[in-house]
Amino acid sequence: MADAARATAPPHHGSLPDEITMEILVRLPPKSLLRYRAVCRAWRSATSTRGFLLAHHALQPALPLLYGYNFVGDEVQSLDIIPFHQRAGAGQPQLQLQPVARLEQDSDFHHLEACCDGLLVLSFRNTSVRDWRFAVCNPATRQYAPLPLAYGSGVEYSLLGMYPHIPTGDYRLLMYRASALMHGELVPAAAQDGSYIFTLGSGQPPRHIGFLDAEVLTYTFGSLLFRGSLHWHPPGNMIMVFDTTTELFRQMRAPVVPPGHAKLFQMDEMLGMSGFNDAATTIDIWVAQDYENGVWACKYRVEFSVADLTPRFGKFDESSWAVVVPWDGDVLLLVNFGEWLLQVDIEGKLVATFHRRGLGPANLGLKQTLVHHTFFPTLEGYVANSLPFI
Numbered sequence: 001m002a003d004a005a006r007a008t009a010p011p012h013h014g015s016l017p018d019e020i021t022m023e024i025l026v027r028l029p030p031k032s033l034l035r036y037r038a039v040c041r042a043w044r045s046a047t048s049t050r051g052f053l054l055a056h057h058a059l060q061p062a063l064p065l066l067y068g069y070n071f072v073g074d075e076v077q078s079l080d081i082i083p084f085h086q087r088a089g090a091g092q093p094q095l096q097l098q099p100v101a102r103l104e105q106d107s108d109f110h111h112l113e114a115c116c117d118g119l120l121v122l123s124f125r126n127t128s129v130r131d132w133r134f135a136v137c138n139p140a141t142r143q144y145a146p147l148p149l150a151y152g153s154g155v156e157y158s159l160l161g162m163y164p165h166i167p168t169g170d171y172r173l174l175m176y177r178a179s180a181l182m183h184g185e186l187v188p189a190a191a192q193d194g195s196y197i198f199t200l201g202s203g204q205p206p207r208h209i210g211f212l213d214a215e216v217l218t219y220t221f222g223s224l225l226f227r228g229s230l231h232w233h234p235p236g237n238m239i240m241v242f243d244t245t246t247e248l249f250r251q252m253r254a255p256v257v258p259p260g261h262a263k264l265f266q267m268d269e270m271l272g273m274s275g276f277n278d279a280a281t282t283i284d285i286w287v288a289q290d291y292e293n294g295v296w297a298c299k300y301r302v303e304f305s306v307a308d309l310t311p312r313f314g315k316f317d318e319s320s321w322a323v324v325v326p327w328d329g330d331v332l333l334l335v336n337f338g339e340w341l342l343q344v345d346i347e348g349k350l351v352a353t354f355h356r357r358g359l360g361p362a363n364l365g366l367k368q369t370l371v372h373h374t375f376f377p378t379l380e381g382y383v384a385n386s387l388p389f390i
Helices: 001-008 029-035 041-046 048-056 211-217 305-312
Strands: 062-072 076-088 095-097 101-104 108-116 119-126 132-138 143-151 157-164 171-181 184-185 194-198 207-210 224-226 229-234 238-245 247-253 263-267 270-278 282-290 293-305 321-327 328-335 340-344 351-357 359-366
Touching: 029 041, 062 108, 062 321, 076 108, 076 359, 095 351, 108 157, 108 359, 119 157, 157 194, 157 211, 157 224, 157 229, 171 211, 194 211, 211 238, 224 263, 263 321, 263 328, 263 359, 270 321, 282 321, 305 328, 305 340, 321 359, 328 359
Parallel strands: none
Antiparallel strands: 062 076, 062 359, 076 095, 076 101, 108 119, 119 132, 132 143, 157 171, 171 184, 171 194, 194 207, 224 229, 229 238, 238 247, 263 270, 270 282, 282 293, 321 328, 328 340, 340 351
């Protein structure tokens, strides 16, 4: 009876009913939610609590990412962060490419490196001093901060992946560090080569964890965070796995795919891998039916004719790429021909085309968040709603 009374009672003055906040507003995209916050103080207050923001983040879709450079002539002017969205009313999952953020490339040249829980890690080069660094940003809140990591100054840090460390609630970067040849001479590193962990906002230098074999992971097509572990597929028939709780490495079996063309992805709750031949006319899509024991099955073999596409879209060459991305419980295929991006279904049929120069695959998924992270203001150079966001 008391529960029924509470359910039918009008909300307190200045508050909102739970049906609105936790059933409607919590499901809005971040940009729409920010607009609704401007309606009144009650709406802003109800949608600004940490509990609401965590629930809102949990309900956001994890959208595969592309990045795109914008040119004026031959000069790069900005970088777009582009998640895939489904075009409204489409019978098939046709995509639209609408950026969620644009970063100025005037003095700093940015490149997308990693993504986790709506946070992006970028590498950037200040063109005036030719020095590479890392930065972290949140496209939804337009927060940006350089990271205090030397990159290209006697030692090089290669970013292997980003992850939440569940026991502490920290966000951490897994990196590989090696001595570098600078200005014609070998500059000795103060610390050992090998794998390092850097905790965002800790104020501490990266922590050495050893494992020199991680150097091979710097040549892979990025990492995939799946079931609380980072995964890579280096050359060979094994997958390297890093448990983000224990922060230890292990290996698991991988399917046999053509060398150099294997890419990992997540499809629903399963680990997937794609591999294609050099001509990109056949793409095999595998899923781990038994993840713990490394048992894989070939789910699809997609065949399409490059010869039929070449007259219209140009030559498929070394600059072209093909990726399999998860979509609505299944997968779709994206193929790049020069300035064209083609969407191909699992039957090998052309579904949609996009003409845009400077697109690249990120092999990352963006699950946007408006959650406030305390590490941002602790980082020197932190800005919000300012350059390099434009």
